[in-house]
């Protein structure tokens with residue numbers, strides 16, 4: 001029985017000699033039209049395709065035939081830049097198709113590319129990302145969804161049990177057929193020389209799971225740089241078919257706030273302890289939490305976990321709601337016994353539905369795109385600033401003078417900015 005492929009993104013493998021000889025490279029379907037892309041990146045509208053299967057995300061050309069009544073319009077598309085397909089960008093092309101094929105190794109290499117500071121690689125990363133963003137947008141349009149993946153931010157003080165939680169929660173999700181990516185944001189790794197976040201040894205079972213992808217935090221970088229690359233890694237993971245992205249952060253600097261700016265839902269994980277033990281939690285972070293998870297609610301710790309839950313429930317009552325449709329919840333779980341994890345997932349899904357149905361998720365993501373752009377600009381300007389020859393020459397002396405109180409920080413900043421304004 002043949003059925004028509006409509007409104008879907010389909011990647012073709014280059015198997016059909018006739019189409020291949022005509023230079024046909026792949027097929028992109030877009031909002032009701034089916035398009036075929038040739039090697040020079042011109043995109044031809046070919047009408048509908050017949051397929052022996054109702055849907056497959058990857059289809060070989062042998063399974064498809066162009067509709068004989070359809071005509072090629074021969075119009076080039078602006079969707080795909082010609083540059084991408086040039087020979088020197090073979091690597092970008094390999095990565096893009098590797099992502100489409102959902103190869104974990106290619107995803108890891110693609111993330112390494114976006115993390116690179118090498119100028120040529122940055123250019124390649126930009127090409128890859130524009131292709132991937134276009135692809136993700138197409139997938140969303142065709143599946144009529146407001147998102148490809150559910151992005152969940154996780155934060156909490158050291159020892160709260162984040163990695164134990166990610167291990168249990170991740171396994172719970174993959175058992176339900178989800179594909180889970182774990183990314184980490186840890187700008188402190190630039191000073192400690194290496195990050196433990198996202199370290200696979202902290203999640204031994206999940207790291208062996210074929211439906212999970214764990215990426216440690218980059219070993220160096222400013223918060224701006226790390227969040228930019230994390231934003232980009234999210235987009236790459238989505239293209240590679242991961243439908244749940246967990247972004248873990250340590251409570252260092254402003255990293256939790258940066259993460260809350262790039263996720264759909266922000267989840268604060270705390271241990272059943274108060275006072276000094278909760279010092280790691282920054283003021284204000286509770287205000288951005290959509291759910292507070294009291295972990296370790298097992299054995300002798302259940303009573304303490306209940307007490308903490310009550311405290312947080314009353315604290316949240318006095319906070320100004322950030323959403324019209326969602327009130328932050330406080331749940332108790334045990335990452336060791338896995339008790340409470342199914343209920344937590346239900347709560348997360350209910351959050352997701354409310355946000356999608358109300359349109360809040362779309363506006364949140366739109367706003368996040370803008371924040372991402374500004375972070376990118378800030379990061380780039382800072383990089384230009386500190387690598388500027390003149391600035392580099394006077395920075396150590398001026399810093400010394402500011403520290404010893406000889407000049408005001410404002411005066412030093414003015415001098416540095418004046419130097420920066422000169423040609424390097």
Ligand SMILES: Nc1nc2c(ncn2[C@@H]2O[C@H](COP(=O)(O)OP(=O)(O)OP(=O)(O)O)[C@@H](O)[C@H]2O)c(=O)[nH]1
Nearest residue numbers: 157158159160161162163164295296297334335336
């Ligand atoms: N009883 C109990 N202990 C737990 C639970 N979850 C984690 N732990 C323990 O808490 C300790 C810290 O757990 P981790 O998962 O390493 O905590 P973390 O937040 O990742 O810690 P950092 O790596 O320091 O950021 C370990 O000894 C865990 O075994 C839980 O649900 N119940």
